[in-house]
Amino acid sequence: MISKYDIIVIGAGHAGCEAAVAAANLGSKVLLITMDMNSIAQMSCNPAVGGIAKGQIVREIDALGGYMGIVTDDTSIQFRMLNRSKGPAMWSPRAQSDRSRYIQRWREVLDDCANLDIWQDTVTEFMIQHNTIEGVKTRLNCEFRAKCVILTAGTFLNGLMHFGEIQVAGGRISEPASYGLTEQLKSIGFVSDRMKTGTPVRINGNSIDFSKLIEQPGEDDFHRFSFLKREKRLLKQRSCFLAHTNETTHEIIRRHIGQSPIYNGQIKSIGPRYCPSIETKITTFADKISHQLFVEPEGENTQEYYLNGFSSSLPIEVQLEALRTIEGLENVRIYRAGYAIEYDYFDPVQLKNTLETKPIKNLFFAGQ
Structure with a gap:
């Protein structure tokens, strides 16, 4: 060396x-x-890689000779083109890896x-x-x-x-x-x-009632992140699923908001606007009776799911209590709790x- x-x-x-x-x-x-x-x-x-605005950045990296797009295409278990209701310039590629x-x-x-x-x-x-x-x-x-x-x-x-x-x-x-x-x-x-x-809980798929969720399959067309490769998708493709919070979920979170480090003064730092916690969403949008949650697989063969939209720093027992009020997650078991992280x-x-x-x-x- x-x-x-x-x-x-x-x-x-x-x-x-x-x-x-x-x-x-x-x-x-x-x-x-x-x-x-x-x-x-x-x-x-x-x-996951990409999404609205972020997907365009990944393609810029690809155009400059970077590898994120290529690696994502090689390891993708779902690909979707978001924002199709708008013109092609606004379409946003997103892949679950x-x-x-x-x-x-x-x-x-x-x-x-x-x-x-x-x-x-x-x-x-x-x-x-x-x-x-x-x-x-x-x-x-x-x-x-x-x-x-x-x-x-x-x-x-x-x-x-x-x-x-x-x-x-x-x-x-x-x-x-x-x-x-x-x-x-x-x-x-x-x-x-x-x-x-912050980051949300990771859920055991064996404890989810998928019949109560809305399936979101991927797209199996020619779209990829990288323009350098046009191979068939290498891994088994998997669906994501849509769930929703409800007023009972919100009431539990409001009742315990004083235990959230974000709101009790334990955390004094600032957070990015693009990644609000479930506590922040319920507080900021108090008039909303429901928020979307995306149940997303972590791999080709695993039962571990990421609950996109439920980032939280609440105590573990509160996270579980709130989760079990959501349709399809009444008997949910988790691999690990969500948490907030501060850093320089x-x-x-x-x-x-x-x-x-x-x-x-x-x-x-x-x-x-």
């Missing part, structure tokens, strides 16, 4: 994988550092990349001289030098998960947070703050339009 590279990428999520492969394919010697090689390109929340196959396929892409090395470790410190990045130090006391470093840490910088009053440090369920980088950057003048997002982010006004940071030369930020 060498210790000097052209580019080091920290974090192997969507942004990190694309950055590493793009740089390597252009001839740079690249090191991709990840905390866990078994979760490379992990789909942290919903195992097999979570584990997506990781496996991305790993194959990375392993086949000639100029790319992967190292499993945690970066704890940037090496900086004269306001220029020179490399990184890791928890295993390794030093790697590079002309350029790209930070794609996602939700892992000082990540803290909330399950009601219970707080668990981590960047994702069962995965440790990353410490030290935010503190170092703040000490040299960077401004950081806290962001919040850096104000983007500190970046140039190339995503290079203004205070430190050749240090770039990308991703979540």
Whole structure:
């Protein structure tokens, strides 16, 4: 293993994988550092790609030589074109992927990349001289030098998960947070703050009465994400299903709203507008008697389902009580509870339009 590279990428999520492969394919010697090689390109929340506005971005990545569209097509278990009621320019591709196959396929892409090395470790410190990045130090006391470093840490910088009053440090369920980088950057003048997002329960499909849900099959036509491949879909295609909350569901959530970290002051950070919790939806749209929920399979052969639209940080027992008021989920069993997560982010006004940071030369930020 060498210790000097052209580019080091920290974090192997969507942004990190694309950055590493793009740089390597252009001839740079690249090191991709990840905390866990078994979760490379992990789909942290919903195992889906695209949707309104986001689907167009995936196709732009494809046009620029990226791999997200190709990997999604290879691992898709459902493909749908949304927004068909509008003109073709507004159509939005969306695919449901097999979570584990997506990781496996991305790993194959990375392993086949000639100029790319992967190292499993945690970066704890940037090496900086004269306001220029020179490399990184890791928890295993390794030093790697590079002309350029790209930070794609996602939700892992000082990540803290909330399950009601219970707080668990981590960047994702069962995965440790990353410490030290935010503190170092703040000490040299960077401004950081806290962001919040969340994820819903994962449901055991054997406990769902699908006869009470509305089936949403995929489309088996010529549409794909990538324009570079036109192969037949490789995996068994599966349906998603539509469910609805009701006034009883809402009443349970309102009754326990004081136990939600979002509303009792436990969480003080801001959240993205595109991903509201079920607590936020019921509070913000108090006149609505029902909200749509999408029951989406996590893989080709699994019974694990993602409940899209029910992101929550309420206590586990409250989540279950509310879920069991929903038609089709009266006897639901879950694999794991939903939770909120807080993490550090850096104000983007500190970046140039190339995503290079203004205070430190050749240090770039990308991703979540």
